[in-house]
Amino acid sequence: MKKHLHITHTRVLIVGAGPAGLGVSLALQRAGVTDQLVIDAREVGAAFRAWPNTMSLLTPSFYSNAFGLTDLNSIDPDTSPADFLHTQHPNGEGYAKYLEAIVSHFQLPVRPGVKVTSVKKESARFIVQSEQGEIHADYVVWAAGQFFHPRDHDFPGAEHALHSSRVPDWSALEGDEFTVIGGYESGVDAALNLVHLGKSVRLISRGEPWASDDPDPSRSLSPRTLDRLRELLKTPEKAGLIEFVKNTTIKSIEKGPGFWTLRDQDEIPLATTTRPILANGFHNGLGIVSDHFEYDESNNPIFTEEADESTRTPGLFYSGPALVHRNALFCFIYKFRARFGVIAAEIATRLGLPEVEANLKTYADAGFMNRDLDCCTNCECAIDPDDAETPEPASFAQL
Structure with missing residues (x-):
């Protein structure tokens, strides 16, 4: 039996309950955006639960938040997978438990089991069709991830x-x-x-x-x-x-x-x-919203440098491992999380909320609000x- 989706309108809709989607949700919450909804076709951290049982995160987790150095695998400045799981390289199941704990502790508005079938924009609002009904939103953040979109038809056979x-x-x-x-x-x-x-x-x-x-x-x-x-x-x-x-x-x-x-x-x-x-590897995960984005000569989706927004469909933002700016890849959690606060600040400001920058100061201090893309591209790691x-x-x- 399909679940009935009661909410038909929200100011901000986030599609994807993995680290990218939940990270943006937390930043929006800190910026004062209370009218938001996170949906996922499966469950919180579903991609991590589907990992092979021997796979673990490449980036190390270490609790050093109190000294101003946030755990590389955390999705907000105040938590640490290392502190929560007591391991340096969490496996998929462990990291999914960390994400679930985030949802519970911060009371994020997450609805699992809601599969999006289409996204269109009419006038100033988005109409998102799901198998459970229609959702209207002023802004959409696409954070669906890549793991369930493997490149398994790239060549004959x-x-x-x-x-x-x-x-x-x-x-x-x-x-x-x-x-x-x-x-x-x-x-x-x-x-x-x-x-x-x-x-x-x-x-x-x-x-x-x-x-x-x-x-x-x-x-x-x-x-x-x-x-x-x-x-x-x-x-x-x-x-x-x-x-x-x-x-x-x-x-x-x-x-x-x-x-x-x-x-x-x-x-x-x-x-x-x-x-x-x-x-x-995997496809970019944009799926049914791929036509809402423009692409460069390398077929990478193009996002605004101001806030990772679609250049074709204003109000549609992206968060996740397909993010690319100036030949710099943001495909690890510690990379794309640097833009959580940027997206949140842009949306909160457009909604007319007060003291957005002040509310997100902890995000800026912890590197979750990086607006200076030169720091990522004018260095050795950005060479062609x-x-x-x-x-x-x-x-x-x-x-």
Whole structure:
């Protein structure tokens, strides 16, 4: 039975009850916006609950809020997943519990199980159609996330592979030899988990991210992942189970009787007797609102630098890992949270609320209200990856 949605009008509607949506909701609450609603097609932190059971956050959690250094994985200046969960790298289930605690403690107006089917703007208001009825809003913040939008149809035959996001337990996969397509975080994570189970893995990557020295963790492997690789390679029997295939782009996959054939950019075939693992990331998650945004030459959605608002549909804001400004990626929680206060301040000001800046001072002090995008782009981490030099180690064992 479908739940009946009683609310038909709200000043601000937030779509998505993950860290991006709840973070903006908290900032709006601090700015004085009480008439708001957060909806989600599933539940609070649903994407984190769907993570493979061995996956955990790359960025470390450490409670240092009292010293003015907010936990990297927190979604507001006053809480800490490390303090709440007593772990440095929360797993998906743990982080979802942290988000649930946020909702409960701050009494955020969250309605789970409300799936949006369309968003349109008529005059000065949005009409959002859901399976539970119509919602009218003055402003919409799209924070639906990416995890449930895997890139599993990017090339011919990609559907024959198993996307890494759809593996709840690596130990449940049958077979002894695996091919993983994608050499960044999710691909290396898949390879590490399989090798630790005694499986042999061929890791195929378009570039050579394990050798990149780009200081931006959004463009290279994170220090934690590199540490995990170094630790694995210290054990000869495990090091011998992983093969690194660099500068190779898989263009197609063909399914045969009991085997799969992968073809690269030179039409060279690679055969595997187990279903290939696809670890090529996710779509931007804009989904049904994608037509409400403009796109650049790289097909990245364009947001205003003033407040991450659509340049095509005023009043529609975005919060989440698809945020890009001036070639700087905001795809980690500690990055896109820097704009929570910016979005909240803009909406609260347009609603005519008093003392917005004063109410959000703690957000500004904690780095949750970053309006100076030069700090993110005039540095080494914003260099064009095409201009970056990539070292050529003789082997990965040099790490």
